[in-house]
Amino acid sequence: MPWYQNTFRLPRFERGFHLITHTIESNMPEIQKIKIGLAHVFIHHTSAALTINENADPTVRLDFEEHFTRAVPENAPYYKHNYEGSDDMPAHIKASLLGNSVTIPITNGRLNLGTWQGVYLCEHRNHASGRTITVTIQGQEANGE
């Protein structure tokens, strides 16, 4: 039962919520070897997040952005950490609300997501560069190892 771990860089995404399920799968082809196991996806940043949500209608992802922009205000008068731009402190808070990793069951060589589930990159900065992700998987292989 070997472990596999791969670190890669996502391309730059605009502020908002973006589906990256296929990028994760293509950067960790060893998922196909695992019969039963888990995949852990981790983002190495504090102003972007990962979550799992609806993978079909793109307006869901637009509504996420609208909601979080209102729920975590920019330029709140009580922010003390404001020298990195008005989007920075809200980005930190949103990152912790949404979380910086997701763990997904692997079943018969595939990420065992529900029909409507996909992995979102939640980009909270206005002008971020690419983001670094580490995927770690382990499980029981089909050959019994």
Place this chain on the structure above:
Amino acid sequence: MPWYQNTFRLPRFERGFHLITHTIESNMPEIQKIKIGLAHVFIHHTSAALTINENADPTVRLDFEEHFTRAVPENAPYYKHNYEGSDDMPAHIKASLLGNSVTIPITNGRLNLGTWQGVYLCEHRNHASGRTITVTIQGQEANGE
């Protein structure tokens, strides 16, 4: 150190927060074999969530529902994804705020939860049917394997 994975369907729950710790345990009796390990509980939906919170006083769970109903409004004028009912888009947002999986240590054959901790199903739709859960566990067995 074998892996165990089981997928099962919860009965239909009303909108709100519901304790499901015992349902998880009864659907994964192999927890009892594990001396040290982890249990990962995953919900295959985007409008319901899992979280861990207070397992004793049912008013805590009522207050959760009241809070989240206010914190994530229905019929917000900026929602674009509104053709599945007024409870749908808020349900997606609440699902990502609370998270779609929990991971719990296993110690000496039991879920090693705190005295006051239980696993909640967070049902955010008004008229959902049952929800599908996958539990994946792995660990060191008492016999040393």
Place this chain on the structure above:
Amino acid sequence: MPWYQNTFRLPRFERGFHLITHTIESNMPEIQKIKIGLAHVFIHHTSAALTINENADPTVRLDFEEHFTRAVPENAPYYKHNYEGSDDMPAHIKASLLGNSVTIPITNGRLNLGTWQGVYLCEHRNHASGRTITVTIQGQEANGE
């Protein structure tokens, strides 16, 4: 590939957000043995949480406290669970918003956090005592076991 699990008690912290990365590492020195693996950090309470965020400027942690105090009000008129103090029910809600565990990749004997990432204890009670944490790690050791 052995499993390691250690339960320990944090010292009492004031209400607010506090860096505990080094406390985790010093209570689980076996991280150094793991070449590729995962560390799961779990808090056994329902009024405190764990999250990963910015590890440098302490004003970020002060702003977290200000934000969450406003986002989850005390003494909300609709709270039914109010006999444990005005900070209790908000503490439960904040605990589920932030989450009660974090999972971190281990790479070459170290927690593979981003440059700016640290683990926060999120203490939501005004007068808590110490909090109990369980760290569980597993992975492939440098000697190939």
